[in-house]
Amino acid sequence: MRALFVTSEAYPFTKTGGLADVSAALPAQLMTLGIDIRILMPAYPQALERAEQLKEIARFGNVLGCGGTRLLETHMPNSRVPVGLVDCPELYNRDGGPYQDANGTDWPDNDLRFAMLSHVAAGIANEAGGRWRPDVLHANDWHAGLAPMLTSRRSGSGPATLFTIHNLAYQGLFDETSFDRLELPPDTFQRLEFYGRLSFLKAGIAAADAITTVSPTYAQEILTPEYGCGLDGLLRERAGNISGILNGADYGLWDPNLDPYISCNYSANAVLPKQVCKRALQAENDLAPDPEAPLVCFMSRLVHQKMPDVLLESLPTLLESGMQFALVAEGDTQYQDRFRALAERYPGQVSVHIGYDEARAHRLIAGADMLLHPARFEPCGLVPIYAMRYGTIPIVRRSGGMADTVVDATPENLKSVTATGFCFETTNASDLIACARSALALYGQPILWRKLQANAMSQDFGWSQSAERYASLYRSLAEDEKDDAEIAGSERMFA
Numbered sequence: 001m002r003a004l005f006v007t008s009e010a011y012p013f014t015k016t017g018g019l020a021d022v023s024a025a026l027p028a029q030l031m032t033l034g035i036d037i038r039i040l041m042p043a044y045p046q047a048l049e050r051a052e053q054l055k056e057i058a059r060f061g062n063v064l065g066c067g068g069t070r071l072l073e074t075h076m077p078n079s080r081v082p083v084g085l086v087d088c089p090e091l092y093n094r095d096g097g098p099y100q101d102a103n104g105t106d107w108p109d110n111d112l113r114f115a116m117l118s119h120v121a122a123g124i125a126n127e128a129g130g131r132w133r134p135d136v137l138h139a140n141d142w143h144a145g146l147a148p149m150l151t152s153r154r155s156g157s158g159p160a161t162l163f164t165i166h167n168l169a170y171q172g173l174f175d176e177t178s179f180d181r182l183e184l185p186p187d188t189f190q191r192l193e194f195y196g197r198l199s200f201l202k203a204g205i206a207a208a209d210a211i212t213t214v215s216p217t218y219a220q221e222i223l224t225p226e227y228g229c230g231l232d233g234l235l236r237e238r239a240g241n242i243s244g245i246l247n248g249a250d251y252g253l254w255d256p257n258l259d260p261y262i263s264c265n266y267s268a269n270a271v272l273p274k275q276v277c278k279r280a281l282q283a284e285n286d287l288a289p290d291p292e293a294p295l296v297c298f299m300s301r302l303v304h305q306k307m308p309d310v311l312l313e314s315l316p317t318l319l320e321s322g323m324q325f326a327l328v329a330e331g332d333t334q335y336q337d338r339f340r341a342l343a344e345r346y347p348g349q350v351s352v353h354i355g356y357d358e359a360r361a362h363r364l365i366a367g368a369d370m371l372l373h374p375a376r377f378e379p380c381g382l383v384p385i386y387a388m389r390y391g392t393i394p395i396v397r398r399s400g401g402m403a404d405t406v407v408d409a410t411p412e413n414l415k416s417v418t419a420t421g422f423c424f425e426t427t428n429a430s431d432l433i434a435c436a437r438s439a440l441a442l443y444g445q446p447i448l449w450r451k452l453q454a455n456a457m458s459q460d461f462g463w464s465q466s467a468e469r470y471a472s473l474y475r476s477l478a479e480d481e482k483d484d485a486e487i488a489g490s491e492r493m494f495a
Contacts, residue, residue, distance in 0.1 A: 142172030219244030281367025302331025
């Protein structure tokens, strides 16, 4: 079984969010299950810098009129999963991030940059002859949304296609006038057209043989107008091909007992050293060195989805209780500025670090007592899953993956030792404040708090079960594709 995993980011080559973690951990787990899997992603400068034993394995010429394009091969540092880097200097060799420049503005040629990724993926998938060719092409999010459509244009047999929606709100929308420069077949326009624009995400949903989302609850939510982002009609048409598979946590990277980034390692059986991490976090972030003050953290993107506006409205009330707050995040400039102003207003009580740093993120999760993770919608939510393993109790809004992973600390769930966090229902500040106050109150009862921590830390959201489901889906899709090819061959034979 051969699979090509197409993604815009993978840790440690580049990372802006959970997609990078998934793109590293899931292929590694699938390899242990006997899948011959290879990752395909753009050759950003940081990826080239971090890649080992790079070698050129293919040249594609002047694809999309963007100059010479090569395929370079390397491997993931820990798992040895092969990685193909699409090297097109005109599109990828630039300062800034994978999607935006240093000022946070989308690259104006993102349509070309990620159409290139899909064209190369389809070229590999459709390659006849002696080169490695996948049985399944697994495309992730809008950045790879054209790949299933381009692969389905093949003649004869070819790989089955799977498209994973990591976040429906990010759709890869571009002006419809860019269609001509993307070198797509003319009759594919309707698969991309979305209210007068082009949607790479829509193309993936429409063309793929199967679709997955990153949690079971989110798979149901996106079929509704509330969460469907204008695509719920198409998604309902394809509902029979959609399934939800929960993202897993890579406990090789996110485990306080092994973590090389934190001040002191600890585990569910020996949680006391977590206090050392808390003291270190307070010192690093100029917070008052108070071991009794509950330390609440936030680590997410500062975008509308993550409710930073509601959090900013709620924090002054919560800070009156004496809690401390530490943030590691980046996103919309207006929110960054407002959180900086909050830190100036509460010196020694609020710390704000704008920008993502992997080591700092680990120290934040290890040192905090609680994680605030509100969201208007949450496809999966890996950070609360990581936080639970570190005994950092999540406070979440019950939606998407949070409904599948966090068990609310109601009196009944505390008594049955099933609680792992705190959940609220609405997007109102009053609801968030009430939920956070419940968490702060329980923090003041050390025996109950330790039991809650121990239960959260014992949860297993590793990739084992989810990877088994993906492997089974791969095999089912490949078998269906084989049967279709045999039927098509018979029809040609008798024509």
